Amino acid sequence: MSRVDLAELDFFSPEVQECPFSVYQQLQDEAPVWQMPGTNVFVVTRYNDIREIIRDPARFSSSFSALLNAGSSNEDVTAIYEQGYEMVETLLTQDPPRHRVYRNLVNKVFSNKRIEGMRGDIQAIADQLIDEWIDDGEVDLLNRLCVPLPIYVIADQLGVPRSELALLKKWSDASTSRLGRLADEEQQIQNAKDIVEFQHYFADLIDRMRDQPEDNIISDLANNTIDEGRLLTKPEALGMIQQILxxxxxxxxxxxxxxVVLLIENLEEQAKLRANPDLIPTAxxxxxxxxxxxxxxxxxATEDTEIDGVAIPEGSFLMVRFAAGNRDESVFPCAGAMQVDRENADNHMAFGQGTHFCLGAQLARTELQIAMTTLLRRTDNWALVEGKNSLKHHPNVLLRGLMDLHISFDKVA
Ligand code: HEM
Structure with missing residues (x-):
């Protein structure tokens, strides 16, 4: 493993983010709570330290929206946001006890029981998407399955017609890019336009659902009450919708x-899954x-404190690196290797833990199980198409995702 000079390390640079795993390991070994030189940011990479932090919201607040939504120095960007609605803290960036008020509103919608009831619909969406290219032998899997499947599911839940897929994707990408903090000025202007367009679209939909309620999430958010009987304000409702989207x-x-890429790179593990589909939930x-x-x-940090012997002054920001915790050898032996039957795989922290544990964890698990089961059942002999896969990821400090994925395959008779 090549070691880097930590005094010179620019942790959030696109280069490090593209291939961060050796840096994660070095930090875990040498400086598990590492202060980025010249900043008040501490990067935390060991599983148990991350766990301690995210389970203690009094000491480690989630009120970091100022950081996420930090205004651009570009006046054009600021002027565009002024045409939209202010950002208020609801789920991700709200602390207890106030957090609970908003979370209770949406917990029911995403309950395990309700998600179980959606299995048939999610399966139908997966099959319908795969039907469109099953005879082609090659597919842009990212855009023909991985992108539309979750968007159709969430569009149905939000009560937005599936024909609006392109709009939903555009708005979601703009929000993601804004959170990712690596957009150039031109992109920041486009993000601002898209986010304001999103706000006005859903503000209108909220009005319509208040006039004529329907059975969907927007209608619930538009009409349910908090704080002894008041409706959510538009910024509150929009903030929650944006996060869910x-x-x-x-x-x-x-x-x-x-x-899919992991299973292409790990053919023996893929063969185990094909031989024993009961392993899919663990996979x-x-x-x-x-x-x-x-x-x-x-x-x-809400107070002067310490983690793992490192002093953390009040007001410092901590980057809890779930991706590093999930490769902590002390919890997951041979952490870099894929084992579809790994006994403690579900101890991962990909959905966080504690107060902010992912609202959509059960939905995401169900979508993934259905997507993998259906792909493995209906197609075989997967391979990356030469010349069409950069295997690079979108530049983003919080979210990691492939830019392209073209595979060839055989249809299972
Ligand atoms: C593989 C898919 C997903 C991953 C890896 C993921 C990951 C996460 C993580 C790590 C957190 C905790 C953040 C923190 O501790 O500050 C979180 C929170 C959240 N997730 Fe997910 N998520 C996924 C899918 C979904 C889905 C499908 C939805 C909704 C439909 C969703 C909605 C949310 C919301 C609203 C929160 C904030 C919860 C709160 O603060 O109470 N997520 N997610």
Whole structure:
């Protein structure tokens, strides 16, 4: 493993983010709570340290939206955002006890029981998408399955027509790019336009659902009450919708695509799955562990404190690197290797833990299980198409996802 000079390391650079695994291991070995030189940011890479931090919201707050939504220095960008709605803290960036008020509103919608009831619909979407290219022998799998599957599922739940897929994808990409903090100025302007367009679209939909309620998430958010009987404000409702939309498709897309590449690179593991489909739920956990589509998240120290013997001053930011924790050898032996029957695969932290444990974990697991089961059942002899796969990832400090995925395959008779 090539070692880097930690005093010179630019952790969030696109180069490091493209291939971060040796850096994660070096940090775990040499500086598991590592202060980025010249900043008040600490990168935390060991499983148990991350666990301690995310399970202690009083000491480590999630109120980091100022960091996520840090205004651009570009006046054009600021002027565009002024035409939209302000960002308010609801789920991801809200702390207990207030967090619970918003979380309770959406917990029911994403309950295990309700997700179980969606299995048939998700299976029908997967089969319908695969039907479109099953006779072609080659497919742009990213855009013909991995992207549309979660978007159709979430569009149905939100009550948005599936014909709006391109819009939903565009809005979701803009939010992701904004969170990722690596966009250039031209991209920041486009992101701002897209996000404001998203806000106005859903603000209108909220009004319509208040006039004529329907059975979908937007209608629930539009009409359920909090704080002794008041409706959500538009910024509150929009903030929640945006999080469900973004968290709900980008990450699942990335997990399906990354999972297929892992199975192409690990043919023996793929053969085990084909021979024994009962292993698919464990294989999905192993894919989530190795891919960790949400590579990391922020926390803010609310007091002078310490982690693993390292002093953390009040106000410091911590980057809890789930992707590194998921490759901690002390928890997952041979951590870099894919084992579809790994006994403790589901101890991974790809969905976080504690207060902010992923709202959509059960939905994502179900989508992944169905996508993998159906692909393995209906297609065989997968291979990456030469010349069409960069195997590069979108530049983003929080989310990790492939830019392209073209595979060839045989249809199973
Ligand atoms: C493979 C897919 C997914 C991954 C890897 C993932 C990952 C995560 C992680 C790591 C967190 C915790 C962040 C923290 O601790 O600060 C989280 C929270 C969240 N996720 Fe997911 N997620 C996925 C799918 C989904 C889906 C399908 C939805 C919704 C439909 C969703 C909605 C959310 C929301 C709303 C939160 C914030 C919860 C809160 O703060 O109470 N996610 N997700």
């Amino acid at each position: 973004v968290a709900g498709n980008e990450t699942s897309t990335n997990a399906i695509a990354g999972g 999905v956990e192993e894919i989530l562990r190795l891919e960790t589509p949400t590579s990391g998240m922020w926390r803010r």
